[in-house]
Amino acid sequence: MSGTFPMRNSPQVLSVPGPNQRPRKKVALKPGFSPLDWARLSASGKDLRGVTELRLITMDEVALHNKRTDCWMVIAGKVYNVTHYLEYHPGGKGELMRAAGKDGSALFNDTHPWVNAESILRACMIGFCSEPSRRQTKAVEKSDDSA
Numbered sequence: 610m611s612g613t614f615p616m617r618n619s620p621q622v623l624s625v626p627g628p629n630q631r632p633r634k635k636v637a638l639k640p641g642f643s644p645l646d647w648a649r650l651s652a653s654g655k656d657l658r659g660v661t662e663l664r665l666i667t668m669d670e671v672a673l674h675n676k677r678t679d680c681w682m683v684i685a686g687k688v689y690n691v692t693h694y695l696e697y698h699p700g701g702k703g704e705l706m707r708a709a710g711k712d713g714s715a716l717f718n719d720t721h722p723w724v725n726a727e728s729i730l731r732a733c734m735i736g737f738c739s740e741p742s743r744r745q746t747k748a749v750e751k752s753d754d755s756a
């Protein structure tokens with residue numbers, strides 16, 4: 610967590626970007642695809658996972674699901690089927706698809722560290738990633754070197 614407040618690109622920053630701020634890239638979502646609509650769909654009991662039980666999933670398997678009609682993504686070690694969420698993503702389908710079939714944690718954290726993916730995507734979580742993310746791997750390698 611950085612020590613500055615508000616965080617870079619946080620919603621608490623005025624919407625007019627200053628000289629050192631990234632412009633906001635939120636898109637206009639289609640009617641019926643607001644965050645509230647997603648919350649309703651998530652709570653509706655509709656099957657958004659497409660699997661029956663949580664399990665360990667390899668990156669190779671995640672990589673097979675990289676299409677708009679079948680899209681899996683790892684965020685912070687958890688695997689989500691984000692196919693239904695694509696239309697509801699406030700940053701747009703295209704942005705989310707950059708991490709389709711991949712570990713999107715780094716892009717996610719660089720773009721909006723304040724967003725609670727775990728809570729938003731609870732209804733479409735399908736398992737745990739069986740491999741540490743590249744960032745985590747690096748941190749482990751570093752601590753091994755210094756030991």
Ligand code: HEM
Binds near residue numbers: 717726
């Ligand atoms: C699957 C997990 C993700 C969830 C649940 C999610 C959720 C959100 C939410 C709630 C916002 C609105 C933030 C706000 O109003 O402050 C947002 C905006 C955005 N998201 Fe995501 N996101 C996800 C992944 C990604 C990824 C992987 C990217 C890749 C680049 C991305 C790019 C963006 C962008 C560019 C915006 C617009 C930010 C802005 O206001 O400038 N998101 N997302």
